[in-house]
Amino acid sequence: MRKLDHTDHRTRSQRTYKEALQLAMSDRVMLPDHLLTTESGLPSKSHAIRAVYDSYYWAAHSLKARAWLKAVIVFNLMLIGFDTFLDPSLLVPSLVIRGGIVTAILVALRILWGRERNQSVQGASLIAVAATILIEAGALGALGGEALFERYLTGGLFTVATAILFFPIAFSWTIAAVTLATFLYIVMLATGPVTDPVIAVFTGGFYCSAIMTFASTRKAALRSHWKSFKSKVRELRNKETLKQLNSELRLAANLDPLTGVRNRRAAQEETDRICEDDAQDVAFLMLDIDDFKTLNDKYGHAIGDDCIRQVARSIADTLRSCDLVSRYGGEEFLVVLTGANAESAFAAAERIRKSIEQLRIGGAENSIDRTTTVSIGLALRHGNEAPEGTIGRADEALYTAKRTGKNRTVIAPTPEGGVSPSPRQSELQRRKIA
Missing domain, CATH: 3.30.70.270 (Reverse transcriptase/Diguanylate cyclase domain)
Incomplete structure (x- = not known):
């Protein structure tokens, strides 16, 4: 069943990918040639281009988001044993939080990414990931005491940082997810059981700046993906033009110029x-x-x-x-x-x-x-x-x-x-x- 789900999603994404490129290639009114050869961001006023590009982008990168979610689900379930090893009293809370609540949320998000959704829905999914991972880390870390709290919280923040790189969403939603993760991290660090609040604040500042760096990397990646999209469309148009020219040349080579019948x-x-x-x-x-x-x-x-x-x-x-x-x-x-x-x-x-x-x-x-x-x-x-x-x-x-x-x-x-x-x-x- 899992293999079938993966195959269906891959087939669906490949079809969407080809259709988006074909539409962008053929519609020169929606995407003029001059836009393909100039340095530019994604046009904010053209809903048609954005819709086509969003479909292309989802098709090209949704597999990464689903792969990330699958890896986090498996790793999260493995951590149940790790929690119990560190503190046997965490067995029941870990089963409920990791094995029940968090796994259910992550599985639902993975199903959501199986089809192209509205940009706001896709963006909200990263917000859900950030909140789920940070709250899970904070809750289990607090139950484990000072020895585990900071480590779990830092691990949760790092996990959210990797999600920023894998989820194909608009940069505004990336900033929203980073802001939420940073806010939750600072609030939990300030209210949780920490050994040394001063060190905790400095450590938190370091990790928060790191996640901001991940966000800036994401912005550069988005620009690169837009350039790649334009390059692919330009290549397809050049191939189509060359194909038409070759067809015309073959036709001209086969026809008598005076009469128009075959030579x-x-x-x-x-x-x-x-x-x-x-x-x-x-x-x-x-x-x-x-x-x-x-x-x-x-x-x-x-x-x-x-x-x-x-x-x-x-x-x-x-x-x-x-x-x-x-x-x-x-x-x-x-x-x-x-x-x-x-x-x-x-x-x-x-x-x-x-x-x-x-x-x-x-x-x-x-x-x-x-x-x-x-x-x-x-x-x-x-x-x-x-x-x-x-x-x-x-x-x-x-x-x-x-x-x-x-x-x-x-x-x-x-x-x-x-x-x-x-x-x-x-x-x-x-x-x-x-």
Whole structure:
């Protein structure tokens, strides 16, 4: 059960830790970038930042507070035997105070630290620790007489000092706990059974100054934790920015700058991936704009570029989301159709060809308004044929389309030199060539 409780708390704190950092990283309005690079304390007016930081801080340090409480509970129970050894008459009081009252309070506080609480509740828990430990030490020390009183009281003050270092609370609550512990120590020292009041006062002053030093150390630790939080958020934001830049660079490296479709290198990589599955039907279309050189020479590169862009857009708009289009050369395009048989691939090629026939190149603003066409070579991949082989056959079919009149789709023969196995597809091809 104890192990389960510890595991639950660790899981909860890790989740809270990640969520707080993620929120701080993503919300630049709540936590601006300039605040991460300047020396500053925790903004007192921003409740949003404080809430996120408090969650982060609790998640990062609550395990320490619970570990401290567990150690004090165990040590406190062990002291029952020590009390009895020093003075047998302390057995019953020690069982009641240490074993009953104090243990119950410390166990309740440990349970409280199992979840994130309001800052005032967390701060009040240190006040409760200081009061419990000092009163316990004073009560049992007084019952043990002068020989034990000062030692127990000093030990209690030291225990509270260590708690100051381990409890993740705001500095104001640390000061309150130190003030209470010091006050209780001085009052008990002044009213309890001490051997030499003068020495007791000087000793008390020394230990009280020591606990004040612990408090100042705590303040420095709080500043350090805030800097660490900002550093982690800045690191996460830098990583996110770098990730976005890398993604944009990869995208730019994979796209043709003129048309916005994939370039040849990206198409080759994607085609290799698609063809890893030998069981999947894949068809390749090689397209070339008819009489493009004449268009380019007569009207200039600007019109030629506009023609290439419009053709690329028309192809992309005609295809399914699972298909691939790339600019393979100057005015040449490669289309990869996945899950396509002979008839569906031919139908897709014809849709592309007819959609391009509808384009108007140049437009009135350029004193040109003409149509354009494309020739298409279609090849179906057979078995585990290499993509380069299928593309080569599609390219040969493209040249056949060019030689037989342009503005048509020609189907490549199989790798063995035969014709397409689909009678309907062959008939469509013959009609088109005729």
